[in-house]
Amino acid sequence: MAQSTPSTAYSRDLGDELRRLRETCTDLKGHEVASRLGWDPSKVSTIEHGKARPSEIDLVQFLTMCGKDLDYFEDFKRRYRNAFEEYIVQLPGNLRTVAMAESTATKIFSYNTLTVPGLLQTAQYAECLCRAAGMTLEEQISPLVKARIDRQAILRKHDRPSCLFYIHELALRQQFGGDQVMADQYLQLFFSAHMVRVVPADVPVNSAGILLWEYEKAMPIAYAETDLTQVFVQDRGAIARTRLIFDRLAEIALDEEQSRRKLAEYVNSPREELDAPGPRMA
Template identity: 80%
Template sequence: MAHSTPSTAYSRDLGDELRRLRETHTNLNGNALAVRLGWDPSKVSNIEHGKARPSEIDLVQYLTMCGKDIDFFEDFKRRYRNAFDEYIVQVPGNLRTVAMAESTATKIFSYDVLTVSGLLQTPGYAEGVFRECGFVVEERIPELVQIRTDRQAVLRKHNRPDCLFYIHELVSCVGNSPAKSGE
């Protein structure tokens, strides 16, 4: 998810490069790219104008649509490390790799024994998973829930992958009653 923020020289520079990549490596305008990514059109505009800070998942998805790979992403991130430090929620490297794979996948198969797949989790359910697992400090839970929700944009893309999810749990055993019924 892109978060509104006052633009700075770094964020405008970051946005300008993303816009140039879109214009030179795709035949899409900002609205068409947003539709393909399953985003609101204002999200692309705000990111490209440096008015919104994209998450790393947003950037992985955006750069994938521009034909870029994880190595390009890592180089891009290094070149704009000051902008990333202030404006982009940090995502662990292994999750960034998963998001890149999901963005380029034509098919996704998932079998989960204990929980619902992260690509299908509601925010309430994801929060319950993080709280009950005990591996995450309380302050990071909202950020991690947002990252998980951002990944779901791959399911709204124009050319989204064919997906098959097997969920073993009969009844949700994670979260409070509203989270369980929402899931």
């Protein structure tokens, strides 16, 4: 029997991988797989939704039904081993778990200090960002940019999540690509101003940035990334601390109208004026 346990971003990702295997490698519906394996009819659904931890025997039976061999099973078991942990660490660039986590969220809170958030980036900005990092092979840049832009489709869904993006003004001042790339990026942010709150430049940066995804029927997930790792957290204490960060940001960030005017300054002002020293008013 599959062991019921709170799901995580990664368990739901791997469960979805099992669902896709069943659909592409067999012509069986979930209840038909359950019948052939002698499982309870609901077992396939709970495993494919990442809501239950299957035993090794369960995985062997399921993957064998999908025509997979022992090597495939060993690789999947290795990846599945920590799927239900409260802290999941992955290599950077693995966008599948991120995409699934954000696409199923009902609310998204984001804080970015150095760059424009991925869900609001233009393709040209994203490409220049990849090149500036210097850690991506040339042949990988185009697929990464496409994946990032494809993720933005969630903002156009009829049941799209409620989003609030806090962006430190330092991220607006950093230039990736030429003036036209930045001008287009500023314009895209301005068109999304109803979702953006600008943190003024004179507010010290005390965080590299963080995300909080909230769900209707699952535990919230805090997410942070560096050049070396991406971390998914479902520890209750960490979630509470993350909410405190966003409570504080709500206090210090410009309000919606002030943020709109600040973004308009970047849209309308020459680059050299934005880089000039001295205070800038909201």
